[in-house]
Amino acid sequence: MTTALRQTGIEPVGEMPWGTHFCHFYETKDDLLETLLPFFKAGLEANEFCAWVVSEPLNEAEVWQALGRAVPDFDRYVSSHSIEVLNARDVYLAGGEIDLHRIIGNWSAKLEGALSRGYEGIRVTGNTAWLEQKQWRDFMEYEGELNRGISDQPMLVLCTYPLTTSGATEFLDVAGTHQFAIAKRRGRWEVVETPQLTQAKAEIARLNRELEQRVLERTTQLEAAIVDQRQAWSDLQETQKALAHVTRLTTISELTASLAHQVNQPLTAIVANATASLRWLDRTPPAIHEATDAMRCVIRDAERAGNVIAHTRELVKKSDGDKCLVSVDQMIREVLSFVRPELARHQVVVEEALAEDLVPVLADRIQLQQLVLNLIMNGIDAMSEVAARPRRLVVSCERGQRDSGAGVLVAVQDAGIGAHDLEKLFEPFFTTKRDGLGMGLSIARSIAQDHGGRLWARRNADHGLTLYLLLPEASDPRV
Template identity: 40%
Template sequence: MMILIVGASAFAAMTGIALYLAKRLGDAESRLRAEGSARAQAERALSDQEQRLQTIFESQLECVKLHDANGTILTMNRAGIARLGARCAAQVVGTSVYSFISPEHHERYRCLSAAVFEGRSESMEFRILCAMGQRRLFETHVVPMRDSGGTIVAALALTCDITDRRNAEERAQRHLSDLARVARITSMGEMASGLAHELNQPLAAIVNHASACLRRLRAAPDKIESVVESLEAINEQGQRAGQIIRTVRELVSRTEPTKTLVDINEIVRMMVLLSTPEAARQDVTIAMQLAPDTGSIYASKIELEQVVFNLIRNAVEAVGNPGAAAHASISVSTMRTQHGGIEVAVQDCGCGIDAEDIDKVFDPFFTTKFDGIGMGLSISRSIIEAHGGRISVSPNAGKGVTFVFTVPPPMEERMAV
């Protein structure tokens, strides 16, 4: 009887254990199903995220690529493959970026790539040799791509084809140069009588001094020293006439603007010399206040000459207009700015500009002159802005206005500041 009781107790205990284990097993299965469901959801979310990233990657209209530290292309979107003129990804992926970049840009791109794998973002322009033999100009912006641990595993580059944009900019610059040349020729034509008079003076002086030399030589052939003074005057007047002719020729030439180191004070002196005949005809005096420490700036000499000439001529016309002061004067000054650039100011004492018009004076075709075409100041603004400077106008405390333009210093001086 005792054996049966013990057996029933053991059976009950075993049944309890079995139920407990079954419950534990059921709980474990529930957890596994939950974990499996969570994992499936995570995998689906990851897949969705990868799909979205892939869609964004492929939808870009410009070239997007990944490459390693050696320049081997890891992946590239369809737009980039098409930009290179390739037919499929197999022609690009696994090759080197240097097989497409023009050789003269290889060293710069290696430096860029090294900087990116050091953790910096970099940009540069370079030419690409496309599959069809075309050379296109590209601009690339490259950033480091890191893994979850922060290690840089690739360089991510967004590269845009800027060939058409750069060609359009060059066409616009050529168009501006043509407009500027037409404006210069028009100005020279309008000032032809004054220039002829200005040239006639040194030429007449040359003739007079040469005649004096001949008379002295005939009267006293052995007194050579008596003609030296006249010969020196001939030389001086000849140089004066030659300088005027060279300045006019330079202004109306078709020479493409090129940037070199130029002396702004010398430009002002030459443009004042060229403007003096017209100023004298209108009984206007031009005063110069040139700072001795302006130094040289990196600029297009012919273009800055045109800006200074336009401003001086406008000032002369402003003070020479009816209603302006008799025996008026204008002032042209230069100074060095605190950032190392150059400031040029042309101040007049004319009738000024109406308040509602002062914001329009640099607009194309806007003019307050009866016979003006309204392009001089517009061209001047384009030139100054192309040099990285700015031009403005403001009313004087008394009469007239002051035009001021600034040109930044050479790049090495800007880097030093």
């Protein structure tokens, strides 16, 4: 049964849990109505089935009229049969005697019917002004059984007793068969608690103190755990950065032959042009114009070699984690220029489809270069054993659509041998290369996720795979 509190509508009582059985000692008819009308108004508005068992000084017609005045839109509750008004003698004295098993059985049946119709529970009140002295003992036995029986049921029961016929003995009997009693005398509310209720409140207070202490201790433990977790997260990020740096160095080492070729070409040209310049200057008279042209070629080739070295240093150095606006198409062209000799060495033809009007992305430039370099190197490796068809690598970028807004979509399509399990490609240390680390695509996906993006693979219709990278535009508020 739910432990949610129910609003009683009675000022000194407030909210009470299901299973509450209490009584009200009243002086006048108005006193009775002032208590019971808000009690039933609160029940109807809380989707509870309501039953009002009426006895003098009220009759059924008066109760219906009073409810109609007190409860907004009361006709709706009447038409849906959410409330019924019953005669006390019909409820308690059917058959001419008080049969507690019959009465409690009837309440159980009403509760079952109410729950089956979608009500939260039932709310009941019964007036006892009809009771005669000879029936008192049997009725108190019924009240005691009801008090014990509804403790775990979705029921609220309020019994009403007239003060004019309640002496000290009757008052003690009633208090002993209810959880507590309320009375309004001369305009003032009084609440009388039974010893059991007083003891229960003390036990609840003790349990609350224990709970507060446990919450305090647990909060302290959680705060310490959060500090440890933050430190662990910081350590993990540093480890990931170090691993990414190692992977970059490994990739650069794989490109050593291409890098040597890129540097060797301009160096050879520098030597040739410098030698030619000396020969032009040794002539009589010196051929100044020709020597100048040769030296211009020396300067041009020196700049070419310097650019190769600078680009290599940029890829090798550690990322500082700072993000800036990056033009994706321009960055891809730089990476392709860097790996052009490697593409030629593996006889890979590159097709570029790079849109130029893309919104920049906010990214760590070094990490993004590494990501794209890993995708291209993966495509080159995937086609290393292809001989029966052209080794074609298609690199494209365009505006894409994310679940939360626009983005930049990068695609690298190879014509390789493909893969059986696409998700396994992104697992750490998974590789099909004999001497590979198996970290390239795993780190690439981590970089993509750190930038709020996604990296995934799809099989091509004919041969190979396409790796897709989707990054949020810098204007996306979720970047």
